[in-house]
Amino acid sequence: MWAYIFGAVCPRKGKGAGLVLPYCDTEAMQKHLAEISQAVEDGAHAVLILDQAGWHVTPKLKVPDNITLKFLPPRSPELNPVENVWQFMRDNWLSNRIFKDYDAIVTHCCAAWNKLVDQPWKIMSIGRREWAQRS
DSSP: OOOEEEEEEETTTTEEEEEEESOOSHHHHHHHHHHHHHHSOTTOOEEEEEOOOHHHHOTTOOOOTTEEEEEOOTTOGGGOTHHHHHHHHIIIIISSOOOSSHHHHHHHHHHHHHHHHTOHHHHHHHSOOHHHHOO
């Protein structure tokens, strides 16, 4: 079994929305979009920057009205602001661990994500890319 952290951050507000799921597929992405949509403030609109993974670009996704998907060029993960977040989480909370079982992995991933979300200043500092902040 696998555990995937589906996470999105708003570096301007220091907020994040995420889920830990056992699959990385269209159904999981649909759940993630619903989670992000609920986190978007009333009257606001989210622009979600994504790579072109199959579960991101499939026409089967029903994108909520308060989210726009913005796709990066192929093979350019360095452009994605959330890559800084994943690197920070791996370096500080997710690497070099031994887990008793799958539930322990999920619990640890959830705790790591929640720890990040509880530190808005961290999201504001590591979740940025200069090009994405331009108007």
